[in-house]
Amino acid sequence: MPSFHLLPSPVRVNVERELLPRHLQAVACPSLSLTTEAFNDIYLNLSKKHGITRFAESGWGWKPSQGGDTFTLDQSQIIQAQWSRAARGYEVKILSRSDGVIQLDGFKLEDFDRIAKLFKVWYGINLDNREHALRGWNWGKAEFGKAELSFNVNNRPAFEIPYTEISNTNLAGKNEVAVDFSLPADGADTGTNGSLGGARARGKKSGGAKDQLVEMRFYIPGTTSKKEKKEDGEDASDGEEAEEQNAAQFFYETLMDKAEIGEVAGDTFATFLDILHLTPRGRFDIDMYETSFRLRGKTYDYKIQFDSVKKFMVLPKPDDMHTLISIGLDPPLRQGQTRYPFLVMQFKRDEEVNLDLNMKEELLESQYKDKLQSHYEAPISVVVSDIFKGLSGKRITKPSRDFISHHEQAGVKCSIKANEGHLFCLDKAFMFVPKPATYISMDNIASVTMSRVGGAMAASRTFDITFTMKGGMAEHQFSNINREEQQPLENFFRAKGIKTKNEMADDSGAILAAALQDDDLASSDDGAANRGSADEDDESVDEDFQTESESEVGEEFDEDHRSSSGSDEEMADGGGDDEPELVERPKKKQKTAK
Incomplete structure (x- = not known):
């Protein structure tokens, strides 16, 4: 009880x-x-x-x-x-x-x-x-009220959801609608403090409990009739035909309208269409507003306040073709059970745009003077970052000038487990993109260990680095880094005062000996014959060995081989230095027979 x-x-x-x-x-x-x-x-x-x-x-x-x-x-x-x-x-x-x-x-x-x-x-x-339904049924009827969504069972409300607590909604399937709830930045903020006070703070009630509901999904099968509204705003009469529509789609559109999810105060200052996002994967249209920006995709639609943006990084991709923009969010973006604390966008460096800012001159001069321009004609990554900086006032972080890779790039190619990406060295942190996007602050790093992992040949070409964190935090390991990047990275670690341990110097002699032994085996004919298909990694050796083996196989297994090449006695009589191959071939046969 x-x-x-x-x-x-x-x-x-x-x-x-x-x-x-x-x-x-x-x-x-x-x-x-x-x-x-x-x-x-x-x-x-x-x-x-x-x-x-x-x-x-x-x-x-x-x-x-x-x-x-x-x-x-x-x-x-x-x-x-x-x-x-x-x-x-x-x-x-x-x-x-x-x-x-x-x-x-x-x-x-x-x-x-x-x-x-x-x-x-x-x-x-x-x-x-008003009495609530206590049957515990998970199916009922949803009714849209003036200020809240009510889920009724047997004409009694099982629960109500205020529209102010809904941050986003998406079609999770053909008959499924996902509803995301607002989360306060501070768990102690329930909207009852400050000048906003009480219910005036949108989405603050969820901070009142220790455990917070973040998502709810409704399964809505079937179709429903949608009455078209006349020009004066009244619904069409019952005699007129109503449009049949998917019930889940109708629920989604109604909730978007009631909760004012799609509406953003003010006009759109700039819009960028079909922008490739690496995290989360997909293409989104970006709408820039005065206090927020919106991502519009085919399935998901997000409205993100500039106050939720904690980091903004512009990272030149080491392929000399693309530029990455990474945006750190708190609270993170959510898609179902997956949380995305970082957005990663990719832009082509040679793609330029001509954009006229949709802003009145009075507003531009009064609030955004020396921050925004009325007209932009530059690469799209530069335009997006400049407009974002001007509207949000956030600082743009770029790779440190103290680091240049062996290939004269700002980042190095590496992997986190099976995910390939690039590690960028910033002035106060390290950033790995695109997936999983990982941000490592230098203040939280206890030490860095550089080591080799794998066989002799693999370890001679690549190495790993492991960041040991302070306070018992989980360590971060980046593998498959090109051996040529060891010295630039080690110099950067020491320049930033990070304790560095190089374990590769201990096994350098063993690696060199193993590499020399492999070279000796590769130069030996008997070694090549004994290794069989192991030489397939080398194309030149493979061609020579394949040609020789084909000739030998043809002679050894040909039915006319013995009669055409003569008897052993004839071979002995005709021996000498002039025909060394004919003398040695029987030895190969005897060796093969054994």
């Missing part, structure tokens, strides 16, 4: 009758013969800390018991009110005009009559007593 804690009785504030408004003195309601009604231990919007809430004729307010900012709501903003069972007892859910759904949790059952009377007398609103 679940346990419920009992809360203290509400505190009444007595005020002299002379201070009451005249119209309130005439109210024939003895329980409301006060200017305010106060209740202790009330939680606002799933907040972690309780507070005091006070109702008055002009509105109501909530203040944390341990100090903090107060949230208030004018009585003219109240549209509806609902009473229902909740986690900490009973809650009053208020629907406001500007702040959406506001929850007050922690009331006792005997508080219902008093709260219902004050809502009726002071606000002219009925407090509806």
Whole structure:
């Protein structure tokens, strides 16, 4: 049985009758013969800390018991009110005009009559007593209300989802819709602090709990009829034919409209079409706004605030053809169960764009002077990075000038397990792209170990580096690095003051001896014959050996071989230095026969 804690009785504030408004003195309601009604231990919007809430004729307010900012709501903003069972007892859910759904949790059952009377007398609103469905069914009917999505079972709500808590929605399949929930940057921020206050902070309620719901999926089979709206906004009459549409698609479009996911305040300043993303894989259109940017793909659609961007890196790919832009996000981007803390885009260096910024001259001069230009004509990677820097004010990080690879590039080719990519040396960190995108700050590095892994020949051509992290963090290993990059990397590590251990010097003698032994075996004919197909790695040796073996096989297995080449006695009589091959061939036959 679940346990419920009992809360203290509400505190009444007595005020002299002379201070009451005249119209309130005439109210024939003895329980409301006060200017305010106060209740202790009330939680606002799933907040972690309780507070005091006070109702008055002009509105109501909530203040944390341990100090903090107060949230208030004018009585003219109240549209509806609902009473229902909740986690900490009973809650009053208020629907406001500007702040959406506001929850007050922690009331006792005997508080219902008093709260219902004050809502009726002071606000002219009925407090509806609503019971939730407790059957536990996972199928029901979804209804879109003014401020929240309700999932009903047997005409009773099983749960409600405020639109302000939905950050994104996507079609996860033909009949499946995924709904992502907002996550606050700080777990202690529940929207009840600061100037935003309470429900005015979009997507802050989820910070109230230790465990947070991040995604929910709805399976919606079948089709539904979609009525076209007339020009005046009214729905078409029942006599007119309605358009048949996939039910999941209709649910998705309706939720996008209700939650205002596709809408971004302000106009689009710049748009870049069909940009290749290596992480997550796919092509997205990029729309740049004043405070955010949007990724529009065929399946997924994301709106990312500039405040969520923690890092912005421009990395020239070592192939002399592409430039990579990596964007670090916190909280990370999510696709189902996969989290992407970094976006990695790829641009062609020779692809140039002509772009006129969609911004009024007054705004450009007042807010973005010396930050943005009205017209751009440059490589697309340069235009994207310049506009992003101007709008967000973020610093652009580029590879360190202190490092140049053996091939005069900013990065070196390597692998993380089976994933190939490039490791870039920055001034204060290392960055591996594209997958898995890995950022390693130099402040967290305890030491770097350079070692060889594999056989003698493989180890002589490549080596590995391992970053040992401070504080017991997991180490990072990068393998299959070209042997020629050892000295540039080692010089960079020492220049940055990173403790470096070179284990390759210990086994250099063994590697050299193994390589010389392989050279001696390759130059020996008997060695080549004994190794058989091992010489297939060398094309020149393979051609010589194949030609010789074909001639020998033809002579040894030819039926006319003995009669054409003569008897052993004839070979002995005709021996000498003039025909050394004829004397040695029988030895090969005898050796083969053994």
